[in-house]
Amino acid sequence: MSSEPFLEVSGLTAGYGAGEVVHGIGFSVAAGEVCAVLGPNGAGKTTLLRALSGLVRVRGSVRLAGTEIAGRAPEKIARLGVAHVPEGRGTFTPLTVEENLRLGAYSRRARGSTEADLHRVYDYFPVLREKRHETAGQLSGGQQQMLALGRALMSRPRLLLLDEPSLGLAPLVTQELFRIVQAINQEERTTVIVVEQNAHLALRAAHQAHVLESGQIVLSGTAADIAANEQVAQSYLGYRV
Numbered sequence: 001m002s003s004e005p006f007l008e009v010s011g012l013t014a015g016y017g018a019g020e021v022v023h024g025i026g027f028s029v030a031a032g033e034v035c036a037v038l039g040p041n042g043a044g045k046t047t048l049l050r051a052l053s054g055l056v057r058v059r060g061s062v063r064l065a066g067t068e069i070a071g072r073a074p075e076k077i078a079r080l081g082v083a084h085v086p087e088g089r090g091t092f093t094p095l096t097v098e099e100n101l102r103l104g105a106y107s108r109r110a111r112g113s114t115e116a117d118l119h120r121v122y123d124y125f126p127v128l129r130e131k132r133h134e135t136a137g138q139l140s141g142g143q144q145q146m147l148a149l150g151r152a153l154m155s156r157p158r159l160l161l162l163d164e165p166s167l168g169l170a171p172l173v174t175q176e177l178f179r180i181v182q183a184i185n186q187e188e189r190t191t192v193i194v195v196e197q198n199a200h201l202a203l204r205a206a207h208q209a210h211v212l213e214s215g216q217i218v219l220s221g222t223a224a225d226i227a228a229n230e231q232v233a234q235s236y237l238g239y240r241v
Helices: 045-052 074-079 097-104 114-124 126-130 141-153 171-188 199-205 223-227 230-237
Strands: 005-016 019-030 034-038 057-064 082-085 159-163 191-195 208-213 216-222
Touching: 005 045, 005 191, 019 045, 019 191, 019 208, 019 216, 034 045, 034 171, 034 199, 034 223, 045 057, 045 082, 045 159, 045 191, 074 082, 082 141, 097 114, 097 141, 114 126, 114 141, 114 171, 126 141, 141 159, 141 171, 171 191, 171 199, 199 223, 208 223, 216 223, 223 230
Parallel strands: 034 191, 034 208, 082 159, 159 191
Antiparallel strands: 005 019, 005 057, 208 216
């Protein structure tokens, strides 16, 4: 894994209208790392991901592999290799599974074989292959989350942003989803930033972690160090260290 920062964020402020939600934060992520972002509801975690993908107004700097992307339009950031899987999945429910996946290839930087990419996604998510002709609206919540992640993979991302992937899912489905995220990270060297309420799973999958409160990073470190921190353990993991 390279020690050079792949994503560098500095002095990042983001919000909606006149209101600021994220206040001048900074962190970096090396290529091929998984970075977990933890924090209570309303801490600014979702806004942070939206700022990185260009969905909210920002001030400050966001550099992706040396290229400044802060303030660029979302479609231009997507073409640079950033894929954002939002909270709530965002699948196109009237379309079939395969139609949803093919839409994911629309903005990618390299135009290779869509068929090869479909097979790659189906290998990660065999249930999507079985249901490829069904509409997304017929899928279970877990299958819809897999479809949202699979659609993001169709763009061949360099940076994958995941917002609450386990929301509303059964524990076994959540564990399987995180197993696949780890496989994607390890096999494809995709850099991942995951916002997640299930701190146990997020920290097990991550290399580093940041805790947000009131729009600011209040704690940073390796995932192991954050998991061993008494404040984090009591607030997010439900035990004392």
